[in-house]
Amino acid sequence: MIYRSSLSSLPSSIDSERVSQAVECVHSKDGAEEGPTTDRVRSIRKVHSSRADVENEEELNRALNSWFDMDDAMRMETNRSEAKGEQGLQADDIEGGATIQKVFTNKSTGEVDLPPDGGYGWIVTLCVFLVMFSSWGCNSGFGVFLAFYLRSDTFAGANKYDYATIAGLTVGLGQGLAPLVAVCYKVIGLKPTMLFGTALMFAGFLLASFATKLWQLYLTQGVMVGVSISFMFVPATVVLPGWFLKKRAYAMGVSLMGTGCGGVTYGLAVNKMIKDNNNTKWALRMLCISCTCTMLVAIALMKQRNPLPVTGIRHWQPIVNQCKQVLDLRVVKNPVVPLITLWFVFSLFGYNLMIYTLSAYAQARGMSQHQGSTLTAITNGAQVVGRPLMGLAGDRFGRTNVTIVLTALLTIFLFGFWIPAHTFVQLIFFCICMGSCVGVANVMNTVLTADLLKPEEFLPAWSFANAAGSPYLLSCELISQALVTRNKSNPYLHTQCYAGACFSFALLMIFVLREQSVRQKLTRLAKSEDLDEEKYTDKDKMDAESQPSLLRTQSHRYDVLLGRGVCKYFRRMFYPMRT
Incomplete structure (x- = not known):
């Protein structure tokens, strides 16, 4: 070869x-x-x-x-x-x-055509950065809109649950429609799919600025913007792996910074325009113009190194075959898939509860509108640094190990830091700590799926993890607002506790996933009788004559660890290993 x-x-x-x-x-x-x-x-x-x-x-x-x-x-x-x-x-x-x-065999030449790990790939990385900047980054600033809607009577007869539903629609549709967008990508191609999403976002924000009734806001800023996010970010993430292999972690890290940068930029800009005009009309139009222009630049410069063949829309059978590949529910029989899905959904739920509630919480505690939007911007700014470092730390210390540590820190920050924080300075430090860890689900979802499943199972497992949690994510902010009380000292106490409970459940799920990961690695080592020489220092390494004895000792250790029973299950869960 x-x-x-x-x-x-x-x-x-x-x-x-x-x-x-x-x-x-x-x-x-x-x-x-x-x-x-x-x-x-x-x-x-x-x-x-x-x-x-x-x-x-x-x-x-x-x-x-x-x-x-x-x-x-x-x-x-x-x-x-x-x-x-x-x-x-x-x-x-x-x-x-x-x-x-x-993956990389070229059928026409029979050669394995590997990605160049650079060159024009860095331009493509910048394009993906801009897409994330204008999709999930833009949506991260919705907390500023939500805080304004909750304290003003913009739409007659609307209550806090109506506005919370709009927040849920953008997240639920943006994440849940990912499998459908993957099928569209294979049917009509990369740029047509992204152009459709851009046009939908343009129309959604522009029409929302002229909305006078609540159902119009539902349709525009809720449904249209939520659908457009999915049609923009999913195809963009497909392009990057074709350009990078050994440097893929760095390229992915740079592209993920777009979400945090977009949240900082649009959060502050939206707050400024709402404050100056005392309404959301020009803030929505600003998003319409800036996001559309940024997306058009990204689409124009976006380039696939080896484009996959598109099926077209003339015949239904190829489209049905694509749907069967993406939505193959047989993968759910693997217990790892539901576990990853539960961890991913509850981590996202806790994240959205915090990011959308933060600005409104600050204003409920007596802070100004500007301070509330600043806290949201600081949280997103911390993600700019935190998300790339998560991927690099996962490669160095193990993905499940890093995920456990970060999820545990998130749980501690929510229960031990957010609840007692009641001043602006305290919340600034909370946002820095929280923002550096809170994107763990978005960063680790794909790589954990790749680590724990076979390559053939990856696509349907990824689709199931994104689609299965969509109904729950739709109700995210609804639950948040339903838990708000009339307690003057802290009306968001129950919401904060619920967000912490979501991360606590996610922590439990990632511990179970770690046991699965350790079991898989020990099983492979037991079959190959491969000794991990990194565990031994130069002083402790054994000569060739003692290797058979060491092999027998190691084999016995595998038999003990892979046995049945509750004690052995928890021993695998906490076994010191890079997983």
Whole structure:
């Protein structure tokens, strides 16, 4: 297999200096004929090259499995379907081979065409940053709108539950329609899908600025904007994996910063315009113009490295096949999928309860409108730094380990910091601490799915995790406002406790997921009897004669850890391992 990539070769287990010395020994004999020594050098070179290729492929395969994404799953499924259709291969034949071959094999040349890890890919990263800036980043500033709607009588007969429903619609539709948008991406292509979402957002914000009745606000700022968010951000996340492999974590981190930057920018801008005009009309029009212009720039510069073939809309059967691939409910039989879904949904629920309530809470505690919007902006600003660092820390210390730590910190911050905080300075420190951790669900959802499931199960599992929680997310802010009391000292106390309870339940789910992850790793190690030499220092390493004894000891340890029983279950859950 030939690799075309800009990645540098990885070090080989063969000593390259010995090869060089052999070459110099041959060439030092000036004019000598080629003999057995030359053949031996060629043989060494051949072994060196073959082993380097094997190690290079293994390293690249680990990198791909570690950051497996939706584009990889779609590309693998497309290659699999083409191979079955054109060559008539059996499913077992196609399933064999490394993941990197299944994803990046070019059918026309037979080569494994790897991403360049740079070049124009950084322009694409900037485009994804702008998309996140104008979609979820823009929506992060909705808390400022909500605070204004709650304290003013903008629409006759409307109550706090009506405005809370609008907040729920944007989140529920934006997250829940992701599987449908993935199908549309395969049917009509990247840019048409994103242009449709941009047009819908333009119309939604513009029409909302002229809304005079509550149902009009529901339809525009609720439904149209919520649907547009999904049609904009889902295709953008599909593009990036085609450009990066070993540097994918850095590229993803840069793109995720767009959400926090957008929340800071639009949160402060919206508050300023509402304060100056004492209404939301020009704030909505500002969002309409700025988000549309930013999206058009991003779409114009967006480029797929190897575009997937689109099915078109002329025939229904290819569309039905795409729906079956994305919405394959058989994946739910794997217990890991419901666990990831529950953790993801409750983490998002706690996040939205906090981010949408923060501004209104500050004003309920006697602070000004400007201070409330500033707190929202600080929270989003902390996410700019926190989200990329989460991904890098997950690679270094283990994804489930980092997720457990961050979710535990979120629970502590909500119960131990937010509830007693009642001054502006205290809330500033709370927003910095909370914002640096609160995006853990958005960052870790995809990578945990890739870690705990097979590549073939990734796409339907990702779709189920996004769609299953949509009804619950629709009621997010409704529950928040229903829990508000008339207590003058802290009317949002029950809301704060409920948000903390959501993160507490999410923490319980991630502990269960860690047990699953440890079980999978120990099972693989037990089958291969592979010793983790990183656990031993140079002083503790054993010589070759004692290896059989160590293997028996390690094998016995696997048998004990993988056994049945409640004690062994919790022992796996807290077993010291990078997972």
